[in-house]
Amino acid sequence: MTIFTNVPKAIEEVMVNQTASTSRRDFLKNSGALVVSFGATAVTGTASLADVEGGVEAISPQAAGPYPDPDFRQLDTWVAIHADNTATFYVGKTDLGQGTGTAFRQMMADELDIAYDKTSLVMGRTDVTPDQGGSGGSDAIQRDGWPMRRAAAEARRVLLELASEQLGVPVEKLDVHDGVVTLKSDPSKTITYADLISERRFNVMLTGRDVNTVSGVADVKPVGDLRIVGQSPQRYDIPPKVDGSLRWAVDVTLPEMVHARNVRPPFAGATVRNVDESSVANLPGFIRVIRRGNYVAVICEREEQAVNAARQLQVDWKKPTTAPFPTSDGLFPYMRKATPTSKSEPSVLGNPDAALADAAQVVEAEYDFPFQGHTALGPAHALADPSDGQMTIYSNDMKSYGMRNGIAKFLGMPRDRVRVVWMEGPQAYGRTAADDAGFEAAFLANEIGRPVRMQWMRDEETAWDTKGPAFTFKMRGGLDTQGTLVALEYDAQSADYNHVGYNDPDTVLISQLMGTRPATPSRGGAATPSEMYAIPNRRTSTQIVRLPLIWETPLRTGNLRDPNGPQVTFASESFIDELAAATNTDPVEFRLNLLTGSAEDDSGFRRARSIAVIRAAADSYGWDTRPSPTPSGAGAILTGRGIAYTYRSQTIVAEIAEVEVNRETGHVWVKRLVCAHDCGLIINPEGLRRTIECGMLHSLSRALHEEVQFNTEKVTSVDWVTHPSLRHTDTPDEINVVLVNGDPNPNRSDLPPYGAGEAICKPLIAAVANAIYDATGVRLRRPPFRDERVLAALMATRV
């Protein structure tokens, strides 16, 4: 049925589908099934998004399995050249909305020497793209861009060798531009990539022990030779998102598909005594109630029927005899009294005890940080198709490869009978509940033998998604008579015991509710500050505490964008501000003094780049050097500015917030934000700017609004009223982004790109707290800075 030989079957399908209409028809005829609901035809470059993100042309029907792993050591797994002299790239990543897909195309097009708009991209489909793990850790460009670039560079090398054979001249005598190879001595002699290879395999093996180290013979280009990297082509996914033509994971429909909704325990830790199926059996469209342990779901023909039936199902729940957790108001006293489940070995530099004992001034402060949720705008969802003894899950899970492995294990199916087709979805900053819904859909589909579409409800998503852990912090700083910080103690405690991972078949929510338990709960983590301050004496320690209920709890902790970063940096950079105020020093000057106090640097020049970034932020803002707080103004509105700085991996960021605090209402409006950002080589400046703006505002929402609230029975944050989020009315008047290249040799040919999706989230909350202090003289040591809490703090100090 195909012109290809020895091609991984999944790749073959895509190649066939995209190029050979007769084969395509045979293929569909043979399969006996046709996916009906795709049809987006938004054209981006030469391949439509329908092709690359869920069109019928790309998603082959179920009978086409099994689905072996695409071989990352085969060049053909990464790059295909088509008859119209366009290229398709295949990468094992997912774009969560920061435009990484566009950036991948830029990097690979640059290495291949083909025009950006002659390329298309397939991401995150476990049967078609090499397993790069999906997304996470802001490593899309920093780590996973490298094998993509090397593969594209190798494809270019092979194509040039083919051209050399065809034209009968050495490679050195050839030029290549936009996929057309030219004889240097006679530019009229040309041959296109398509002429050289179109629709045939490269058949070139790459080397490397794993997907991260995979490489061909060719070198990637020096930075100075990159032409598409550094430009800002518009994101290819935006037009179909704006005109309504893109089909998302939430939009997929299949013949015979049914709808499912979960019925969650009304009290945390509740157990099912009895399910009365007769309470819904007569409802229209009712198909089945499925119960395993404390997992309960209802399946109906139509979506609204499932919603209705799940609401009406009578379940007799037994309340637990002990409270699953303290109230959200009682959380921090509870955490402080709790016996840690684990403690880190303190990291000690110098002699902090002696230095604190000898200090001219000792400053102490405690900070608290509540549980915060992902609360994705669209609740978790997935569609699972169990036909032909296989399982295809259409999901927006950012780690589609992990979902495939986890579901195969969960269902006891061979891996090659399971595939996950990643499609666009809502906000996946670390871990939404996408994997939970995928496991649930697959389980239910397996049970009833029909495609099942699962979608959570709003209260379920807000209450039951994974949470960023609550923290308490204790900090002490010792200052000498010159006001120099000579000792710093940091002790953090996080409620992160039993932190759940990604797609683990024994810890996803359905698995917990069914009663599965891993041998040992995960230890959890509590991070330490990231800064390059020269402080001669330090003690840094962390500990983990647990809440009473650790399984089947809505307060299950997981990764939330920049895990632990906003919490830790809120405390550490608020405290630096307190120290600056204690010495009557300008906050920018105080930080710069700490950074210039040593000439030592690390291999990534983080100290030098930190200084450059702080200076750039202060310059852009027009920072007036003076200590905080500002002299109190008249009237209801007090204004102030605050700075905070940190790094994440090798990305350095400093942010300045300017606030207006209404002393009569306690309302805080962040009027202006400045961010200076150094992530090394920039792939797409306009895309980066938007990522920075939105990432800062994400943390602003966490600073001003977000807190998971609960009583001793359940989470009470269940919608956008009980769990407020940033709104248009909170938006700053002005956001300034300064893209800094603070490398000592900014034009070096090997300047690496670093991640950019998360560093921005870290310092913002501290910057806002520091600005509020500057405006009012009142130090807020616990977010969110909601009106009533700010007003109470102002009243307490009679501001």
Add this chain to the structure above:
Amino acid sequence: MSNVTLHVNGATHTLDIDPSTRLLYILRNDLGLQGPRFGCGLGQCGACTVLIDGIATRSCVTTTSRVVGKITTLEGLAKNGELDPVQQAWIDEQVPQCGFCQNGQIMTAKALLDRNPSPTDDEIREGMALALCRCMTYYRVQAAIKRVVHGAQANKTAIVEEVAK
């Protein structure tokens, strides 16, 4: 079940449905119009917004049989193959991150601008206040609306610097 007639994006559909069904499910599952999305089912976030006779309406809390008037969904904004100026501004300004909420942002902005073609900055903030975005694209959404009102030149968001230290 009973027959309900809906006028959507210039077409008329008569459907045999449970008339109490929320409009969102009918649009998405029966008419295949998936621009509007389920976000909360409570009318709080705006992801499901459609226009009914030009009024931004939360289809997730709208009973289908009570709909009187002409419905426009995201798919119906473009006319004769040309995007609505609001949609074009969204592309020019590169507004979305994940984009899941953008139906609500665009449809709310469209209704706002049809009602008030030259809103002030405060009127934009207030007019858009009920359209939530969890990627926090608000700043660019507002920039895109200003782009529709004033053209690209008046756009305040272009304040960007690049420095090499």
